[in-house]
Amino acid sequence: MRTTRTLALVLAFVLTASCAFASTLQDVTKRGYLKCGTHIENPGFSALDSSGKRIGFDVDFCRAVGAATNVDVKYTPLTSKERLPALQSGEIDLLSRTTTQTMSRDTNLGLDFTVVTLYDGQGLMVRKELGITKASELDGATICLQTGSTTELNVADYFRKHNMKFTPVVFDKQPDVRKAYDTGRCDVHTTDVSGLAAQRSLMEKPEEHIILPELISKEPLAPVVRHGDNQWGDIVRWTIWLTMAAEEKGITAENVEKVSKETKDPEVQRMLGVTGTLWQNLGLDKDAPVRIIKTVGNYGDIFERNLGINTPLRLERGYNKQWNEGGLIYAPPFR
Amino acid sequence: MSQHAHEKARVPFWRNPQIRAWIYQFIMLGGLLWVAFTMYQNTLANLEKRGIGSGFGFLQNEAGFNIGETPPLPVLQGGFLWFIAALIVGLFASRAIAVWLKKNDTTITASNKSVFAVITLVGIIPVLVLFLGSDSISFIRYTESSSYVTALLTGFANTIKVTILGCIFSTILGLFVALGRLSPNWLISKLCSWYVELNRNLPVLLQLFFWYFIVLQQLPSVRKSIDIGGWLILNKRGLYLPAPVAQSGAWPFCLAIGAALIGIYFIYRRSIRLLNERGTPGKIVLPSIALLVALPTLAWLTTGTPFTFEYPVLKGFNYRGGIDLTPEFTALLVGLTVYVSAFNAEIIRSGIQAVSNGQREAARALALKERHVMRLVILPQAMRIIVPPMTSEYLAIAKNSSLAVAIGYPDFVSVGGTILNQSGQAVEIVGIWMGVYLSISLLISLGMNWYNAKIKLVER
Numbered sequence: 001m002r003t004t005r006t007l008a009l010v011l012a013f014v015l016t017a018s019c020a021f022a023s024t025l026q027d028v029t030k031r032g033y034l035k036c037g038t039h040i041e042n043p044g045f046s047a048l049d050s051s052g053k054r055i056g057f058d059v060d061f062c063r064a065v066g067a068a069t070n071v072d073v074k075y076t077p078l079t080s081k082e083r084l085p086a087l088q089s090g091e092i093d094l095l096s097r098t099t100t101q102t103m104s105r106d107t108n109l110g111l112d113f114t115v116v117t118l119y120d121g122q123g124l125m126v127r128k129e130l131g132i133t134k135a136s137e138l139d140g141a142t143i144c145l146q147t148g149s150t151t152e153l154n155v156a157d158y159f160r161k162h163n164m165k166f167t168p169v170v171f172d173k174q175p176d177v178r179k180a181y182d183t184g185r186c187d188v189h190t191t192d193v194s195g196l197a198a199q200r201s202l203m204e205k206p207e208e209h210i211i212l213p214e215l216i217s218k219e220p221l222a223p224v225v226r227h228g229d230n231q232w233g234d235i236v237r238w239t240i241w242l243t244m245a246a247e248e249k250g251i252t253a254e255n256v257e258k259v260s261k262e263t264k265d266p267e268v269q270r271m272l273g274v275t276g277t278l279w280q281n282l283g284l285d286k287d288a289p290v291r292i293i294k295t296v297g298n299y300g301d302i303f304e305r306n307l308g309i310n311t312p313l314r315l316e317r318g319y320n321k322q323w324n325e326g327g328l329i330y331a332p333p334f335r
Numbered sequence: 336m337s338q339h340a341h342e343k344a345r346v347p348f349w350r351n352p353q354i355r356a357w358i359y360q361f362i363m364l365g366g367l368l369w370v371a372f373t374m375y376q377n378t379l380a381n382l383e384k385r386g387i388g389s390g391f392g393f394l395q396n397e398a399g400f401n402i403g404e405t406p407p408l409p410v411l412q413g414g415f416l417w418f419i420a421a422l423i424v425g426l427f428a429s430r431a432i433a434v435w436l437k438k439n440d441t442t443i444t445a446s447n448k449s450v451f452a453v454i455t456l457v458g459i460i461p462v463l464v465l466f467l468g469s470d471s472i473s474f475i476r477y478t479e480s481s482s483y484v485t486a487l488l489t490g491f492a493n494t495i496k497v498t499i500l501g502c503i504f505s506t507i508l509g510l511f512v513a514l515g516r517l518s519p520n521w522l523i524s525k526l527c528s529w530y531v532e533l534n535r536n537l538p539v540l541l542q543l544f545f546w547y548f549i550v551l552q553q554l555p556s557v558r559k560s561i562d563i564g565g566w567l568i569l570n571k572r573g574l575y576l577p578a579p580v581a582q583s584g585a586w587p588f589c590l591a592i593g594a595a596l597i598g599i600y601f602i603y604r605r606s607i608r609l610l611n612e613r614g615t616p617g618k619i620v621l622p623s624i625a626l627l628v629a630l631p632t633l634a635w636l637t638t639g640t641p642f643t644f645e646y647p648v649l650k651g652f653n654y655r656g657g658i659d660l661t662p663e664f665t666a667l668l669v670g671l672t673v674y675v676s677a678f679n680a681e682i683i684r685s686g687i688q689a690v691s692n693g694q695r696e697a698a699r700a701l702a703l704k705e706r707h708v709m710r711l712v713i714l715p716q717a718m719r720i721i722v723p724p725m726t727s728e729y730l731a732i733a734k735n736s737s738l739a740v741a742i743g744y745p746d747f748v749s750v751g752g753t754i755l756n757q758s759g760q761a762v763e764i765v766g767i768w769m770g771v772y773l774s775i776s777l778l779i780s781l782g783m784n785w786y787n788a789k790i791k792l793v794e795r
Contacts, residue, residue, distance in 0.1 A: 080756065081752055081755065081756055084756075084759060084761075085761050088385055088387065088761075104758075104759065105759065108387065108388045108759055109386075109387055109759040110385035110386035110387045138652075139651060140650060140651040140652050140653055140655070141651075141652045141653075142572060142652060142653060144743075147740070147749065147752055147753050147756065149756065152400040152401070152753055152757075153399050153400050153757060155401075156399055156400045156401045156479050157399065159401075160479055166401065167401075167403055167653070168400075168401045168402065168403050169403055169663065169743045170403065170743055170745060170749060170753065171740075171741070171742075171743045172740045172741055172749075172752075173741075176741065176742075176743070179548060180548075180743065183548070183552040183571070184552070184556050184571050185552065185571055185572065185662065187652050226385070227385070227386050228385075228386070
């Protein structure tokens with residue numbers, strides 16, 4: 001089943017003649033669309049809305065890069081097991097699927113992480129009725145989790161460190177993990193806190209579950225590109241930084257055109273391509289920045305629209321506030 | 336003559352059909368080797384180009400993750416190696432004895448000394464070796480600090496566990512359903528045919544989901560477990576039974592049971608011999624039961640308690656201790672067994688019906704009892720038709736067991752998938768998957784082919 005896809009990807013390694021890859025930017029422009037790998041269904045990050053359109057936090061960064069290169073976006077839904085081989089084999093151009101940046105992934109797999117779009121951490125969700133308030137009370141618990149991510153290792157490390165035992169029940173797909181936890185097969189459901197919030201919103205009675213306060217890992221989630229195509233990596237990086245800088249400067253999808261015409265701030269002028277050749281140097285056209293902001297808005301908009309307090313996920317900004325408000329979101333200067 | 340030789344000499348080698356056939360074979364072989372070599376080169380070049388590490392060195396690294404079910408894995412050293420060596424030597428020696436007997440045209444009877452020799456070689460000596468070496472036998476259990484290899488072996492053991500039990504249960508269940516379908520009782524025959532149609536026409540993955548998410552999740556939660564005197568505890572998390580813990584008397588006790596089983600075998604042979612000699616069979620049931628009770632009891636009395644029981648107790652979140660059958664394992668085993676038993680039933684039924692009716696009538700004319708008609712006349716002939724297609728069904732169990740990942744059972748593919756993700760070595764892991772499943776399938780085929788050759792029509 002799921003292995004079929006992994007097999008196909010391995011076959012792609014085996015069968016394709018070792019032809020050199022042209023630059024990803026050229027490929028994308030020639031093809032006319034961007035191939036972006038996302039979640040199959042993870043509300044808030046990548047899911048289908050009632051009209052069948054794919055929406056979410058991760059999806060918005062796909063759309064931003066699509067706007068930067070002025071092409072359409074086609075989505076490839078992937079399980080966590082398939083996502084890295086899909087990028088390695090060239091099946092997708094960009095992987096935006098809550099992927100944690102780790103050293104081994106960065107160094108041994110031929111991948112490059114771009115900019116962290118969400119500072120997350122792995123959390124533990126339990127039923128309220130158990131009366132548990134902290135993670136150290138979980139000795140002997142049964143834990144439902146999904147295969148193919150850093151989750152398995154984090155939870156094993158955490159329990160080993162605190163000299164506790166647990167029994168894992170490992171599924172291939174997130175909906176099955178949720179179902180198993182919801183029916184009482186497990187005491188604990190674990191994944192990134194943002195993911196837990198998303199899964200809780202889909203449970204039969206969301207109010208009966210609490211997310212414990214401890215974060216058992218650091219999960220900096222970043223879109224990923226293939227190692228070696230530096231121009232493509234820079235395009236993705238600066239597209240993401242643009243959305244962050246736009247929030248800092250108070251630029252939104254609604255006012256971006258007005259700002260680009262009226263602004264007197266030289267950095268904003270350079271940032272939006274009004275003066276200078278920053279975006280042309282990247283291999284894009286000078287209208288790219290305005291297009292990006294008009295398509296997805298600034299970082300704050302993207303967060304609030306998909307994950308924020310007014311969504312079913314009810315996530316606080318937390319670490320993901322701008323740097324000048326005490327958070328970690330920090331775009332380098334546009335000059 | 337000379338003209339003939341002259342003509343023969345004139346045929347150029349490329350028109351000689353035999354040489355041509357050889358040339359084609361060589362070209363084909365060369366082409367295949369070239370394709371394999373190019374694939375290998377491509378893989379290496381592509382991996383290199385993308386900066387992906389390769390090789391099997393990572394398998395020795397610490398795994399770090401946890402596995403839900405960790406059966407004990409035997410460590411192949413000391414006692415086990417001697418046991419395997421004794422078994423192999425015994426098998427070869429007994430084979431040699433059989434060949435020698437056949438050459439001398441000796442008919443084998445139960446009283447023959449060579450039968451004792453064979454039983455000693457294959458049965459008693461290896462068990463004795465196992466007994467003597469029992470101190471040096473060790474088992475390891477997977478923990479987070481074990482290597483990836485141990486993790487893979489644990490997954491493999493879980494796969495094998497389901498495959499073997501699935502093959503046995505699906506055959507037994509299939510046999511009953513097949514006999515039910517052939518039953519003259521209208522209700523039983525209809526019920527069995529519905530069973531077959533229902534189960535073989537639903538996809539196996541759907542059946543697994545049905546058993547796991549619908550049937551087994553109806554069980555009560557841990558705090559409201561069904562508890563039968565502490566002996567049997569059933570809840571959503573599984574079925575818990577007391578586990579025997581080996582004490583000082585365990586080995587003599589097991590040996591006594593083994594000896595009793597061998598004794599029963601001889602009682603059975605004697606009964607057959609008496610049946611042939613005097614026309615009435617010797618007693619089987621009573622002496623067997625007596626033997627099976629007396630020997631272990633004797634061992635128990637002389638060497639002390641063989642086993643004590645460890646009962647499952649509720650500690651914190653779950654029951655701990657005892658034997659624990661997880662719902663994942665149960666759902667997978669039941670799902671595969673039920674699915675494949677429907678096919679097995681049809682294969683067995685068709686095999687039975689393919690035996691010509693004259694055989695049955697002739698057997699009845701000899702006044703054989705109905706169960707003897709089936710067991711002595713019909714089934715042996717039906718076997719020849721049943722065994723080859725059954726092989727495919729056993730292979731199906733081995734391969735379908737990889738659907739385990741959908742319902743959270745840590746089988747070989749599930750554990751391999753975790754390692755794949757943890758280490759990123761996709762090509763190596765997929766290679767291991769393919770190699771291992773190919774080996775399992777070939778082993779099953781080999782065994783079934785051997786069995787098929789053994790039961791095929793002996794032509795005199």
